[in-house]
Amino acid sequence: MRMSPVKQVLLHVFVVLFMLLLAFPMAFLLFNSFKTEQGIIASPMGVPREVTFVNYQEIFTESTFITNFKNSSLVALATVLLSIIVSTPAGYALSRFRFRxxxxxxxxxxxxxxFPGIIMVLGLFTVLKTYHLLNTIPGLVIMYTSFSMPFSIWLLKGYFDKIPVALEEAARIDGCGRVRSLVKIVLPLSVPGLLAVGTFSLLLSWNEFFFALVIMRDNAHYTLPVFLARFMGSGGVVRWGPLSAAxxxxxxxxxxxFMLGQKYLVSGLTGGAIK
Amino acid sequence: MRSNDGALKEERLAFPFLVPALVVLCGISLYPLIQGITRMFYTYRALAQQTVFVGFQNVELLFQDPLFLRAFSNTLVWTITSVGMQFVLSYWLATMLNSRFLRFRRMFRGIALVPWALPPVVVSLMWRYIFLNGGPLNTILHSLGMAHPPNWLTDPHLALWTCIITNIWMGIPFVTVMILAGLQTINKDIVDAAAIDGASYIQTQVNIIVPSIKKVVLIILTLETIWTFNMFDIVFILTKGGPGNASLTLPLYAYENAFMYYQAGYGAAIGLLILLCLLVVVVFYIREVLR
Structure with a gap:
Protein backbone atom coordinates (compact mmCIF):
# COMPACT_ATOMS: atom_id res chain seq x y z
CA MET A 1 0.00 0.00 0.00
CA ARG A 2 1.23 3.44 -0.89
CA MET A 3 -0.04 6.90 -0.28
CA SER A 4 0.54 9.79 -2.60
CA PRO A 5 2.89 12.52 -1.27
CA VAL A 6 0.10 15.09 -1.40
CA LYS A 7 -2.10 12.92 0.76
CA GLN A 8 0.75 12.33 3.17
CA VAL A 9 1.29 16.06 3.57
CA LEU A 10 -2.44 16.60 4.08
CA LEU A 11 -2.49 13.84 6.70
CA HIS A 12 0.21 15.61 8.71
CA VAL A 13 -1.42 19.02 8.29
CA PHE A 14 -4.76 17.77 9.61
CA VAL A 15 -3.21 15.92 12.52
CA VAL A 16 -1.16 18.95 13.52
CA LEU A 17 -4.28 21.15 13.31
CA PHE A 18 -6.13 18.72 15.57
CA MET A 19 -3.27 18.77 18.05
CA LEU A 20 -3.22 22.57 18.13
CA LEU A 21 -6.94 22.60 18.73
CA LEU A 22 -6.66 20.07 21.55
CA ALA A 23 -3.61 21.52 23.28
CA PHE A 24 -3.72 25.25 22.64
CA PRO A 25 -6.57 26.26 24.99
CA MET A 26 -4.26 25.29 27.87
CA ALA A 27 -1.85 27.99 26.72
CA PHE A 28 -4.38 30.73 27.53
CA LEU A 29 -4.40 29.61 31.16
CA LEU A 30 -0.61 29.68 31.23
CA PHE A 31 -0.30 33.10 29.58
CA ASN A 32 -3.08 34.74 31.58
CA SER A 33 -1.76 33.49 34.88
CA PHE A 34 1.34 35.66 34.33
CA LYS A 35 -0.52 38.78 33.19
CA THR A 36 -2.15 41.61 35.15
CA GLU A 37 -5.87 42.25 34.63
CA GLN A 38 -5.04 45.19 32.38
CA GLY A 39 -2.58 43.01 30.50
CA ILE A 40 -5.29 40.41 29.82
CA ILE A 41 -7.72 43.04 28.50
CA ALA A 42 -5.04 44.68 26.37
CA SER A 43 -3.92 41.43 24.80
CA PRO A 44 -6.39 38.57 25.35
CA MET A 45 -4.37 35.86 23.62
CA GLY A 46 -0.71 36.78 23.38
CA VAL A 47 2.33 35.85 25.43
CA PRO A 48 2.61 38.15 28.47
CA ARG A 49 4.66 41.28 27.67
CA GLU A 50 5.90 41.57 31.22
CA VAL A 51 5.69 38.58 33.49
CA THR A 52 4.02 39.18 36.83
CA PHE A 53 3.52 36.84 39.77
CA VAL A 54 0.76 38.85 41.47
CA ASN A 55 -1.87 36.27 40.51
CA TYR A 56 -0.01 33.41 42.13
CA GLN A 57 0.76 35.56 45.12
CA GLU A 58 -2.92 36.40 45.46
CA ILE A 59 -4.27 32.86 45.31
CA PHE A 60 -1.63 31.65 47.78
CA THR A 61 -2.02 34.42 50.34
CA GLU A 62 -5.52 35.86 49.91
CA SER A 63 -7.60 32.79 49.11
CA THR A 64 -8.17 29.34 50.57
CA PHE A 65 -6.43 27.73 47.57
CA ILE A 66 -3.81 25.87 49.62
CA THR A 67 -6.44 24.37 51.92
CA ASN A 68 -8.57 23.34 48.94
CA PHE A 69 -5.55 21.83 47.22
CA LYS A 70 -4.88 19.77 50.35
CA ASN A 71 -8.54 18.71 50.46
CA SER A 72 -8.44 17.56 46.86
CA SER A 73 -5.21 15.64 47.41
CA LEU A 74 -6.56 13.93 50.50
CA VAL A 75 -9.86 13.04 48.81
CA ALA A 76 -8.05 11.66 45.75
CA LEU A 77 -5.54 9.61 47.75
CA ALA A 78 -8.21 8.13 50.01
CA THR A 79 -10.55 7.37 47.10
CA VAL A 80 -7.81 5.60 45.16
CA LEU A 81 -6.84 3.43 48.14
CA LEU A 82 -10.40 2.65 49.19
CA SER A 83 -11.46 1.83 45.62
CA ILE A 84 -8.65 -0.68 45.30
CA ILE A 85 -9.37 -2.23 48.69
CA VAL A 86 -13.09 -2.68 47.98
CA SER A 87 -12.84 -3.64 44.30
CA THR A 88 -10.02 -6.18 44.43
CA PRO A 89 -11.83 -8.95 46.35
CA ALA A 90 -15.05 -8.40 44.39
CA GLY A 91 -13.21 -8.53 41.08
CA TYR A 92 -11.52 -11.71 42.24
CA ALA A 93 -14.84 -13.31 43.19
CA LEU A 94 -16.35 -12.39 39.81
CA SER A 95 -13.36 -13.86 38.02
CA ARG A 96 -12.91 -17.09 39.99
CA PHE A 97 -16.28 -18.22 41.31
CA ARG A 98 -19.55 -19.13 39.63
CA PHE A 99 -22.11 -18.06 42.21
CA ARG A 100 -25.84 -17.47 42.04
CA PHE A 115 -28.19 6.67 37.61
CA PRO A 116 -28.91 10.41 37.31
CA GLY A 117 -26.73 12.66 39.44
CA ILE A 118 -29.71 14.55 40.84
CA ILE A 119 -31.41 11.44 42.24
CA MET A 120 -28.18 10.09 43.69
CA VAL A 121 -27.26 13.40 45.27
CA LEU A 122 -30.68 13.75 46.92
CA GLY A 123 -30.45 10.22 48.30
CA LEU A 124 -26.81 10.52 49.33
CA PHE A 125 -27.54 13.84 51.00
CA THR A 126 -29.97 12.04 53.32
CA VAL A 127 -27.54 9.17 53.95
CA LEU A 128 -24.62 11.46 54.72
CA LYS A 129 -26.78 13.65 56.93
CA THR A 130 -27.82 10.64 59.00
CA TYR A 131 -24.19 9.77 59.68
CA HIS A 132 -23.10 13.41 60.15
CA LEU A 133 -20.87 13.18 57.08
CA LEU A 134 -22.19 16.22 55.20
CA ASN A 135 -19.50 18.79 54.53
CA THR A 136 -16.76 16.33 55.48
CA ILE A 137 -13.93 14.75 53.52
CA PRO A 138 -14.81 11.17 54.57
CA GLY A 139 -18.33 11.75 53.24
CA LEU A 140 -16.99 12.77 49.86
CA VAL A 141 -14.52 9.87 49.79
CA ILE A 142 -17.25 7.32 50.51
CA MET A 143 -19.33 8.75 47.66
CA TYR A 144 -16.48 8.76 45.18
CA THR A 145 -15.55 5.20 46.11
CA SER A 146 -19.07 4.09 45.27
CA PHE A 147 -18.80 5.87 41.91
CA SER A 148 -15.45 4.39 40.96
CA MET A 149 -16.12 0.91 42.35
CA PRO A 150 -18.33 -0.57 39.58
CA PHE A 151 -15.84 0.18 36.84
CA SER A 152 -12.89 -0.79 39.04
CA ILE A 153 -14.38 -4.20 39.82
CA TRP A 154 -15.12 -4.78 36.16
CA LEU A 155 -11.63 -3.78 35.11
CA LEU A 156 -9.88 -5.90 37.75
CA LYS A 157 -12.05 -8.90 36.87
CA GLY A 158 -10.70 -8.55 33.32
CA TYR A 159 -7.13 -8.61 34.59
CA PHE A 160 -7.70 -11.55 36.95
CA ASP A 161 -9.30 -13.54 34.11
CA LYS A 162 -5.98 -13.44 32.28
CA ILE A 163 -4.04 -14.99 35.17
CA PRO A 164 -4.00 -18.80 34.87
CA VAL A 165 -5.96 -20.56 37.62
CA ALA A 166 -3.28 -23.27 37.56
CA LEU A 167 -0.86 -20.95 39.34
CA GLU A 168 -3.20 -20.67 42.29
CA GLU A 169 -4.11 -24.35 42.26
CA ALA A 170 -0.47 -25.26 42.59
CA ALA A 171 -0.15 -22.95 45.57
CA ARG A 172 -3.33 -24.31 47.16
CA ILE A 173 -1.98 -27.84 47.04
CA ASP A 174 0.91 -26.47 49.06
CA GLY A 175 -1.62 -25.27 51.64
CA CYS A 176 -2.08 -21.68 50.52
CA GLY A 177 -5.54 -20.23 51.29
CA ARG A 178 -7.69 -18.18 48.92
CA VAL A 179 -6.89 -14.84 50.51
CA ARG A 180 -3.19 -15.55 50.57
CA SER A 181 -3.15 -16.70 46.96
CA LEU A 182 -4.98 -13.52 45.97
CA VAL A 183 -2.48 -11.33 47.79
CA LYS A 184 0.70 -13.31 47.04
CA ILE A 185 0.06 -14.67 43.55
CA VAL A 186 -2.73 -12.81 41.77
CA LEU A 187 -2.11 -9.23 42.91
CA PRO A 188 1.60 -9.06 42.02
CA LEU A 189 0.64 -10.17 38.50
CA SER A 190 -2.13 -7.56 38.28
CA VAL A 191 -0.09 -4.42 38.92
CA PRO A 192 -1.12 -2.90 35.55
CA GLY A 193 -4.76 -3.45 36.51
CA LEU A 194 -4.24 -1.80 39.90
CA LEU A 195 -2.55 1.15 38.18
CA ALA A 196 -5.49 1.43 35.78
CA VAL A 197 -7.95 1.47 38.67
CA GLY A 198 -5.77 4.00 40.49
CA THR A 199 -5.63 6.33 37.48
CA PHE A 200 -9.36 6.03 36.94
CA SER A 201 -10.29 6.80 40.57
CA LEU A 202 -7.77 9.62 40.66
CA LEU A 203 -9.32 11.30 37.61
CA LEU A 204 -12.80 10.81 39.00
CA SER A 205 -12.13 12.11 42.50
CA TRP A 206 -9.84 15.00 41.53
CA ASN A 207 -12.13 16.29 38.78
CA GLU A 208 -15.62 15.64 40.17
CA PHE A 209 -17.66 18.81 40.67
CA PHE A 210 -21.42 18.28 41.01
CA PHE A 211 -21.51 16.16 44.16
CA ALA A 212 -18.76 18.17 45.86
CA LEU A 213 -20.74 21.33 45.10
CA VAL A 214 -23.77 19.99 46.94
CA ILE A 215 -22.06 18.18 49.81
CA MET A 216 -19.32 20.68 50.72
CA ARG A 217 -20.70 23.80 52.35
CA ASP A 218 -17.85 26.16 53.18
CA ASN A 219 -14.53 27.42 51.86
CA ALA A 220 -12.48 25.31 54.24
CA HIS A 221 -13.98 22.09 52.89
CA TYR A 222 -14.19 22.76 49.15
CA THR A 223 -12.23 20.68 46.71
CA LEU A 224 -10.47 22.48 43.86
CA PRO A 225 -13.29 22.35 41.25
CA VAL A 226 -15.73 23.88 43.74
CA PHE A 227 -13.16 26.48 44.77
CA LEU A 228 -12.65 27.45 41.12
CA ALA A 229 -16.38 27.70 40.41
CA ARG A 230 -16.95 29.80 43.55
CA PHE A 231 -13.96 32.00 42.79
CA MET A 232 -15.32 32.64 39.31
CA GLY A 233 -18.80 33.37 40.61
CA SER A 234 -17.80 35.69 43.45
CA GLY A 235 -18.11 39.40 42.68
CA GLY A 236 -19.49 40.82 39.45
CA VAL A 237 -16.56 40.54 37.06
CA VAL A 238 -14.58 37.35 36.53
CA ARG A 239 -10.95 38.01 37.47
CA TRP A 240 -9.18 35.90 34.90
CA GLY A 241 -5.62 36.41 36.16
CA PRO A 242 -5.85 34.70 39.56
CA LEU A 243 -8.49 32.30 38.23
CA SER A 244 -6.12 31.11 35.49
CA ALA A 245 -3.29 30.68 37.97
CA ALA A 246 -5.47 28.58 40.28
CA PHE A 258 -2.55 10.81 34.19
CA MET A 259 0.33 10.86 31.72
CA LEU A 260 2.12 8.25 33.84
CA GLY A 261 -0.96 6.06 34.25
CA GLN A 262 -2.84 6.57 30.97
CA LYS A 263 -1.14 3.58 29.30
CA TYR A 264 -2.66 1.24 31.91
CA LEU A 265 -6.03 2.97 31.97
CA VAL A 266 -6.35 2.83 28.19
CA SER A 267 -5.43 -0.82 27.95
CA GLY A 268 -7.78 -1.61 30.84
CA LEU A 269 -10.63 0.29 29.21
CA THR A 270 -10.14 -1.21 25.79
CA GLY A 271 -9.24 -4.71 26.95
CA GLY A 272 -12.79 -5.47 27.99
CA ALA A 273 -14.42 -3.64 25.14
CA ILE A 274 -12.54 -5.15 22.26
CA LYS A 275 -12.05 -8.89 22.62
CA MET B 1 -26.97 -33.35 43.65
CA ARG B 2 -23.27 -33.07 43.27
CA SER B 3 -23.41 -30.03 41.01
CA ASN B 4 -25.82 -28.36 43.41
CA ASP B 5 -23.41 -28.92 46.29
CA GLY B 6 -20.59 -27.55 44.20
CA ALA B 7 -22.50 -24.40 43.37
CA LEU B 8 -23.35 -23.77 47.00
CA LYS B 9 -19.73 -24.28 47.93
CA GLU B 10 -18.64 -21.68 45.40
CA GLU B 11 -21.16 -19.24 46.86
CA ARG B 12 -19.78 -19.78 50.32
CA LEU B 13 -16.30 -19.14 48.96
CA ALA B 14 -17.32 -16.08 46.96
CA PHE B 15 -19.41 -14.36 49.62
CA PRO B 16 -16.62 -13.08 51.92
CA PHE B 17 -14.88 -11.53 48.90
CA LEU B 18 -18.06 -9.77 47.88
CA VAL B 19 -18.99 -8.33 51.28
CA PRO B 20 -17.17 -4.96 51.03
CA ALA B 21 -18.51 -4.29 47.54
CA LEU B 22 -22.03 -5.37 48.51
CA VAL B 23 -21.99 -3.05 51.51
CA VAL B 24 -20.94 -0.12 49.33
CA LEU B 25 -23.38 -1.09 46.58
CA CYS B 26 -26.38 -1.36 48.91
CA GLY B 27 -25.54 1.50 51.27
CA ILE B 28 -24.16 4.09 48.89
CA SER B 29 -25.80 3.13 45.61
CA LEU B 30 -29.05 1.16 45.92
CA TYR B 31 -30.38 2.83 49.07
CA PRO B 32 -29.69 6.41 47.91
CA LEU B 33 -31.23 5.58 44.54
CA ILE B 34 -34.47 4.42 46.13
CA GLN B 35 -34.40 7.18 48.71
CA GLY B 36 -33.80 9.76 45.96
CA ILE B 37 -36.67 8.44 43.84
CA THR B 38 -39.14 8.48 46.73
CA ARG B 39 -38.41 12.19 47.19
CA MET B 40 -40.52 12.88 44.10
CA PHE B 41 -43.69 11.92 46.02
CA TYR B 42 -43.19 14.81 48.43
CA THR B 43 -43.19 18.55 48.17
CA TYR B 44 -42.02 21.29 50.51
CA ARG B 45 -44.65 23.86 51.47
CA ALA B 46 -42.75 27.00 52.36
CA LEU B 47 -45.63 28.69 54.16
CA ALA B 48 -46.42 25.75 56.41
CA GLN B 49 -42.69 24.93 56.54
CA GLN B 50 -43.32 21.24 56.15
CA THR B 51 -42.88 18.47 53.64
CA VAL B 52 -46.12 16.83 52.54
CA PHE B 53 -46.95 13.72 50.51
CA VAL B 54 -48.40 14.63 47.11
CA GLY B 55 -48.34 11.35 45.19
CA PHE B 56 -47.58 11.76 41.50
CA GLN B 57 -48.32 15.49 41.47
CA ASN B 58 -44.69 16.42 40.75
CA VAL B 59 -44.63 14.16 37.71
CA GLU B 60 -47.90 15.60 36.43
CA LEU B 61 -46.55 19.12 36.86
CA LEU B 62 -43.57 18.27 34.65
CA PHE B 63 -45.58 18.12 31.46
CA GLN B 64 -47.31 21.43 32.06
CA ASP B 65 -44.05 23.20 32.80
CA PRO B 66 -42.74 25.03 29.70
CA LEU B 67 -39.30 25.33 31.31
CA PHE B 68 -39.10 21.58 31.75
CA LEU B 69 -40.09 21.01 28.13
CA ARG B 70 -37.50 23.55 27.07
CA ALA B 71 -34.81 21.87 29.15
CA PHE B 72 -35.84 18.47 27.81
CA SER B 73 -35.59 19.48 24.16
CA ASN B 74 -32.30 21.30 24.87
CA THR B 75 -30.95 18.15 26.50
CA LEU B 76 -31.90 16.05 23.48
CA VAL B 77 -30.17 18.50 21.11
CA TRP B 78 -27.18 18.71 23.44
CA THR B 79 -26.81 14.94 23.72
CA ILE B 80 -27.41 13.98 20.10
CA THR B 81 -25.17 16.63 18.54
CA SER B 82 -22.42 16.27 21.16
CA VAL B 83 -22.23 12.50 20.86
CA GLY B 84 -22.61 12.58 17.08
CA MET B 85 -19.92 15.18 16.48
CA GLN B 86 -17.58 13.66 19.05
CA PHE B 87 -17.87 10.39 17.21
CA VAL B 88 -17.36 11.79 13.70
CA LEU B 89 -14.36 13.94 14.65
CA SER B 90 -12.82 11.21 16.80
CA TYR B 91 -13.26 8.62 14.08
CA TRP B 92 -11.48 10.90 11.66
CA LEU B 93 -8.67 11.63 14.12
CA ALA B 94 -8.33 7.96 15.09
CA THR B 95 -8.07 6.90 11.44
CA MET B 96 -5.31 9.45 10.88
CA LEU B 97 -3.47 8.47 14.07
CA ASN B 98 -3.68 4.85 12.97
CA SER B 99 -2.08 5.56 9.59
CA ARG B 100 1.34 4.01 9.15
CA PHE B 101 2.35 7.03 7.10
CA LEU B 102 2.06 9.34 10.08
CA ARG B 103 5.31 10.32 11.79
CA PHE B 104 5.61 11.07 15.52
CA ARG B 105 2.57 8.90 16.11
CA ARG B 106 3.29 8.33 19.81
CA MET B 107 3.81 12.02 20.47
CA PHE B 108 0.57 12.97 18.71
CA ARG B 109 -1.37 10.33 20.61
CA GLY B 110 0.04 11.67 23.87
CA ILE B 111 -1.05 15.23 23.08
CA ALA B 112 -4.50 14.08 21.98
CA LEU B 113 -5.07 12.67 25.47
CA VAL B 114 -4.52 15.94 27.36
CA PRO B 115 -8.14 17.20 27.52
CA TRP B 116 -9.21 13.89 29.04
CA ALA B 117 -7.25 14.54 32.24
CA LEU B 118 -8.43 18.10 32.80
CA PRO B 119 -11.17 18.79 35.35
CA PRO B 120 -14.40 19.64 33.45
CA VAL B 121 -14.64 22.80 35.55
CA VAL B 122 -11.26 23.96 34.25
CA VAL B 123 -12.20 23.02 30.68
CA SER B 124 -15.40 25.02 31.02
CA LEU B 125 -13.82 28.16 32.40
CA MET B 126 -11.06 27.94 29.81
CA TRP B 127 -13.65 27.89 27.02
CA ARG B 128 -15.72 30.55 28.73
CA TYR B 129 -12.65 32.75 28.42
CA ILE B 130 -12.12 31.78 24.78
CA PHE B 131 -15.76 32.58 23.93
CA LEU B 132 -15.76 35.87 25.85
CA ASN B 133 -16.88 38.96 23.98
CA GLY B 134 -13.42 40.47 23.89
CA GLY B 135 -11.82 37.07 24.12
CA PRO B 136 -9.41 35.13 21.90
CA LEU B 137 -11.95 33.67 19.46
CA ASN B 138 -13.60 36.98 18.70
CA THR B 139 -10.22 38.68 18.46
CA ILE B 140 -9.29 36.17 15.76
CA LEU B 141 -12.64 36.55 13.98
CA HIS B 142 -12.30 40.30 14.13
CA SER B 143 -8.82 40.25 12.63
CA LEU B 144 -10.16 37.97 9.89
CA GLY B 145 -12.49 40.78 8.90
CA MET B 146 -15.67 39.98 10.79
CA ALA B 147 -16.87 43.38 11.98
CA HIS B 148 -19.34 42.04 14.53
CA PRO B 149 -18.34 38.61 15.76
CA PRO B 150 -21.17 36.79 17.57
CA ASN B 151 -21.79 36.97 21.31
CA TRP B 152 -21.15 33.29 21.91
CA LEU B 153 -22.27 33.18 25.53
CA THR B 154 -25.07 35.75 25.59
CA ASP B 155 -26.83 35.23 22.26
CA PRO B 156 -29.87 33.01 23.00
CA HIS B 157 -29.52 31.28 19.63
CA LEU B 158 -25.86 30.43 20.22
CA ALA B 159 -25.43 29.75 23.95
CA LEU B 160 -26.39 26.07 23.81
CA TRP B 161 -24.14 25.50 20.78
CA THR B 162 -21.25 27.15 22.60
CA CYS B 163 -21.71 24.62 25.40
CA ILE B 164 -21.94 21.80 22.85
CA ILE B 165 -18.66 22.82 21.20
CA THR B 166 -16.94 22.75 24.60
CA ASN B 167 -18.38 19.34 25.34
CA ILE B 168 -17.28 17.94 21.98
CA TRP B 169 -13.74 19.18 22.62
CA MET B 170 -13.67 17.56 26.03
CA GLY B 171 -14.95 14.20 24.80
CA ILE B 172 -12.65 13.74 21.81
CA PRO B 173 -9.67 12.10 23.59
CA PHE B 174 -11.66 9.28 25.19
CA VAL B 175 -13.59 8.43 22.03
CA THR B 176 -10.48 8.69 19.85
CA VAL B 177 -8.47 6.36 22.08
CA MET B 178 -11.24 3.79 22.17
CA ILE B 179 -11.74 3.83 18.39
CA LEU B 180 -8.00 3.75 17.84
CA ALA B 181 -7.71 0.66 20.02
CA GLY B 182 -10.46 -0.92 17.95
CA LEU B 183 -8.74 -0.04 14.69
CA GLN B 184 -5.47 -1.50 15.92
CA THR B 185 -7.04 -4.92 16.31
CA ILE B 186 -7.75 -5.03 12.58
CA ASN B 187 -5.28 -7.08 10.64
CA LYS B 188 -3.65 -4.75 8.11
CA ASP B 189 -3.04 -7.63 5.70
CA ILE B 190 -6.78 -8.06 5.26
CA VAL B 191 -7.18 -4.36 4.45
CA ASP B 192 -4.28 -4.58 2.01
CA ALA B 193 -5.69 -7.70 0.39
CA ALA B 194 -9.03 -5.97 -0.07
CA ALA B 195 -7.28 -3.02 -1.72
CA ILE B 196 -5.39 -5.33 -4.08
CA ASP B 197 -8.69 -6.97 -5.00
CA GLY B 198 -9.93 -3.53 -5.96
CA ALA B 199 -12.19 -2.74 -3.01
CA SER B 200 -13.12 0.93 -2.81
CA TYR B 201 -12.66 3.06 0.31
CA ILE B 202 -16.36 2.74 1.13
CA GLN B 203 -16.37 -1.02 0.56
CA THR B 204 -13.37 -1.46 2.86
CA GLN B 205 -15.05 0.63 5.56
CA VAL B 206 -18.41 -1.12 5.34
CA ASN B 207 -17.19 -4.68 4.95
CA ILE B 208 -14.00 -4.79 7.01
CA ILE B 209 -13.52 -1.84 9.36
CA VAL B 210 -17.05 -1.32 10.68
CA PRO B 211 -17.79 -4.98 11.50
CA SER B 212 -14.45 -5.26 13.33
CA ILE B 213 -15.04 -2.30 15.61
CA LYS B 214 -18.81 -2.60 15.97
CA LYS B 215 -18.69 -3.69 19.59
CA VAL B 216 -16.35 -0.95 20.78
CA VAL B 217 -18.34 1.65 18.82
CA LEU B 218 -21.62 0.58 20.43
CA ILE B 219 -20.05 0.72 23.88
CA ILE B 220 -18.62 4.19 23.25
CA LEU B 221 -21.89 5.54 21.85
CA THR B 222 -24.00 4.23 24.72
CA LEU B 223 -21.55 5.37 27.41
CA GLU B 224 -21.09 8.81 25.87
CA THR B 225 -24.86 9.21 25.53
CA ILE B 226 -25.32 8.46 29.23
CA TRP B 227 -22.48 10.72 30.36
CA THR B 228 -23.54 13.59 28.11
CA PHE B 229 -27.20 13.39 29.11
CA ASN B 230 -26.11 13.65 32.76
CA MET B 231 -23.44 16.32 32.21
CA PHE B 232 -23.83 19.26 34.57
CA ASP B 233 -20.49 21.07 34.85
CA ILE B 234 -20.15 22.65 31.40
CA VAL B 235 -23.52 24.40 31.22
CA PHE B 236 -23.28 25.43 34.88
CA ILE B 237 -19.94 27.16 34.39
CA LEU B 238 -20.38 28.51 30.86
CA THR B 239 -23.90 29.96 30.85
CA LYS B 240 -25.79 28.81 33.98
CA GLY B 241 -28.52 27.86 31.51
CA GLY B 242 -28.81 31.41 30.20
CA PRO B 243 -29.36 33.82 28.64
CA GLY B 244 -32.90 33.51 29.92
CA ASN B 245 -33.24 29.75 29.78
CA ALA B 246 -31.83 29.35 26.29
CA SER B 247 -29.23 26.75 27.29
CA LEU B 248 -31.01 25.17 30.24
CA THR B 249 -30.52 21.38 30.40
CA LEU B 250 -32.28 18.81 32.58
CA PRO B 251 -29.47 18.18 35.10
CA LEU B 252 -29.09 21.92 35.66
CA TYR B 253 -32.84 22.49 35.95
CA ALA B 254 -33.13 19.61 38.42
CA TYR B 255 -30.26 21.06 40.47
CA GLU B 256 -31.81 24.52 40.53
CA ASN B 257 -35.14 23.13 41.71
CA ALA B 258 -33.62 20.94 44.39
CA PHE B 259 -31.00 23.28 45.79
CA MET B 260 -32.05 26.82 44.92
CA TYR B 261 -35.86 26.78 44.93
CA TYR B 262 -36.30 24.21 47.75
CA GLN B 263 -38.24 21.93 45.41
CA ALA B 264 -36.36 18.66 45.96
CA GLY B 265 -39.49 16.71 45.02
CA TYR B 266 -39.72 18.38 41.66
CA GLY B 267 -35.98 17.92 41.14
CA ALA B 268 -36.39 14.21 41.88
CA ALA B 269 -39.25 13.98 39.37
CA ILE B 270 -36.95 15.45 36.72
CA GLY B 271 -34.34 12.93 37.83
CA LEU B 272 -36.79 10.08 37.36
CA LEU B 273 -37.43 11.19 33.81
CA ILE B 274 -33.67 11.28 33.16
CA LEU B 275 -33.40 7.80 34.64
CA LEU B 276 -36.16 6.44 32.39
CA CYS B 277 -34.45 7.86 29.30
CA LEU B 278 -31.09 6.45 30.31
CA LEU B 279 -32.40 3.01 31.24
CA VAL B 280 -33.25 2.48 27.58
CA VAL B 281 -29.67 3.30 26.64
CA VAL B 282 -28.03 1.34 29.44
CA VAL B 283 -29.82 -1.84 28.36
CA PHE B 284 -27.93 -1.70 25.05
CA TYR B 285 -24.71 -0.94 26.90
CA ILE B 286 -25.07 -3.92 29.25
CA ARG B 287 -25.97 -6.21 26.37
CA GLU B 288 -22.82 -5.26 24.45
CA VAL B 289 -20.48 -5.50 27.44
CA LEU B 290 -21.77 -8.87 28.62
CA ARG B 291 -21.85 -10.33 25.13
Missing part, protein backbone atom coordinates in the same frame (compact mmCIF):
# COMPACT_ATOMS: atom_id res chain seq x y z
CA UNK A 101 -26.66 -13.85 41.23
CA UNK A 102 -23.33 -13.37 39.46
CA UNK A 103 -24.95 -12.07 36.29
CA UNK A 104 -27.34 -9.89 38.29
CA UNK A 105 -24.37 -8.47 40.19
CA UNK A 106 -22.53 -7.66 36.95
CA UNK A 107 -25.60 -6.08 35.41
CA UNK A 108 -26.17 -3.95 38.50
CA UNK A 109 -22.56 -2.76 38.38
CA UNK A 110 -22.95 -1.70 34.75
CA UNK A 111 -26.38 -0.17 35.33
CA UNK A 112 -25.05 2.24 38.00
CA UNK A 113 -23.61 4.22 35.07
CA UNK A 114 -27.08 5.41 34.19
CA UNK A 247 -6.95 26.56 37.39
CA UNK A 248 -3.51 25.80 35.99
CA UNK A 249 -2.20 24.64 39.36
CA UNK A 250 -5.33 22.50 39.76
CA UNK A 251 -4.51 20.71 36.49
CA UNK A 252 -0.83 20.02 36.99
CA UNK A 253 -0.93 17.11 39.48
CA UNK A 254 -3.69 15.25 37.67
CA UNK A 255 -2.05 15.84 34.27
CA UNK A 256 1.30 14.46 35.41
CA UNK A 257 -0.20 11.41 37.12
Missing amino acids: GRTMFSMWLLATQS ALLACIPVLIL
